[in-house]
């Protein structure tokens with residue numbers, strides 16, 4: 001039977017739909033119009049109720065078999081697809097993003113849930129290890145030691161404004177936390193509350209269809225105080241966040257100040273440097289120029305992987321690149337940005353660069369027609385100026401980028417050394433550049449979570465070998481990723497069982513259970 005999912009403006013607290021205080025409306029950023037209905041704002045007691053239900057659900061949910069948990073993730077994916085066109089229509093209205101982009105993002109979202117279902121079934125994430133007892137060992141016997149990973153507990157997820165599906169209510173943080181066995185309480189983003197509610201209802205339906213405890217999932221709408229109360233709640237054991245540096249740091253401070261501090265996995269701010277090497281510019285300056293502008297203006301530049309900084313060595317080929325990039329940007333019509341606040345922040349960041357004495361505007365897009373939009377813009381400066389003013393390396397969230405002219409490779413490496421942590425670093429190279437690029441790669445490994453060649457950083461593959469992370473301020477914890485299957489590790493911790501009788505061991509660590517799954521036996525890999 002086909003299910004129907006509606007937007008009512010409710011909070012989804014376990015199986016309960018509540019919404020006393022309906023004061024928030026979504027805005028269509030393309031027109032500035034308010035959208036119906038009004039959404040409920042979660043009170044402190046709503047937050048506490050969602051967390052209590054999540055805590056009650058934890059032991060039951062984490063005890064689900066891999067098959068049950070994988071089937072739940074797949075049911076969420078099926079239900080999201082069942083929402084149908086109204087999901088895409090509402091997301092378009094709330095974000096100003098084009099239909100094709102949102103359809104692609106929906107595919108990424110359900111693909112991500114299905115990938116985590118495969119991960120759960122495969123069992124590598126359990127990281128099973130068995131060191132059998134050595135009773136005869138001298139001078140001391142070794143006990144029987146068995147290790148597995150268990151989930152941390154209820155997780156708070158902050159949906160991102162710029163990916164209303166893939167980084168929001170059922171996005172990567174939620175998918176990886178649920179895959180790990182953690183109940184999830186989402187603080188939805190006010191930029192797309194209707195989209196969030198539809199997806200939240202799809203998850204909640206899957207909870208009921210799979211016979212899971214109601215507290216496995218809740219969705220709260222609200223402002224800063226709702227999110228702060230959620231992170232403070234003692235039942236929450238970890239936080240996933242994508243957004244601004246200020247927001248991530250504020251939530252990290254709240255988490256660190258709790259009587260029991262908890263990890264906050266915040267993906268925050270990145271300018272994603274691109275290094276244009278001489279032979280690459282000589283071979284394909286024009287193609288690099290247009291490729292750059294396509295990546296820069298994708299989604300009105302509202303990607304945390306947006307290429308916001310370029311480095312290149314002075315040459316006539318660099319001038320060819322600049323001409324091609326200028327031609328590609330000039331006349332390009334700006335798309336609406338996600339919220340009036342994000343648009344205002346973009347205009348402020350651009351104004352600071354326009355007014356900067358050491359920065360020259362290279363090109364900009366066509367003038368804006370309509371609200372919440374501004375032309376894309378491309379600046380240049382000299383390496384010495386860049387090194388003298390650290391503000392030039394800060395993120396301007398939107399379609400703005402700065403080219404830094406370098407004298408030679410040594411200067412390019414010197415500026416790279418000064419960069420803050422990044423999600424990505426990109427090399428445009430040809431074979432003749434490899435020897436010089438080899439000097440830069442070790443520097444970039446220290447700076448970024450992903451290093452790529454001859455592509456553009458926007459558009460993150462959801463896969464096993466992806467890292468969407470990096471040193472601060474790209475994220476709050478460079479040891480992990482928010483995209484890809486490795487993201488599950490954020491919500492797990494190891495437990496070692498020493499000499500426990502077989503009957504007290506978890507099923508997967510008993511002799512028969514462990515043989516059926518990949519594991520390390522005395523340090524040697526066994527199983528698939």
Ligand SMILES: NC(=O)C1=CN([C@@H]2O[C@H](COP(=O)(O)OP(=O)(O)OC[C@H]3O[C@@H](n4cnc5c(N)ncnc54)[C@H](OP(=O)(O)O)[C@@H]3O)[C@@H](O)[C@H]2O)C=CC1
Pocket residue numbers: 158159160161162187188189190222223224225227228242243244245246247248250251267268269270303304341342345346397
């Ligand atoms: N690196 C990236 O991937 C992204 C970066 N950004 C950056 O963030 C800016 C603003 O965009 P936005 O998406 O709203 O990001 P924010 O960081 O402002 O907000 C993200 C989420 O965190 C919450 N939040 C923020 N600060 C606090 C706080 N002090 N206490 C409790 N909750 C908090 C917000 O709640 P509430 O809505 O109630 O404020 C929202 O739910 C952009 O201009 C851009 O610079 C945005 C998107 C992605």
Ligand SMILES: O=C(O)CCC(=O)C(=O)O
Pocket residue numbers: 160162163167242302303304305457458459460461468
């Ligand atoms: O580029 C992508 O696909 C993902 C970008 C991202 O993580 C973000 O903008 O928050």
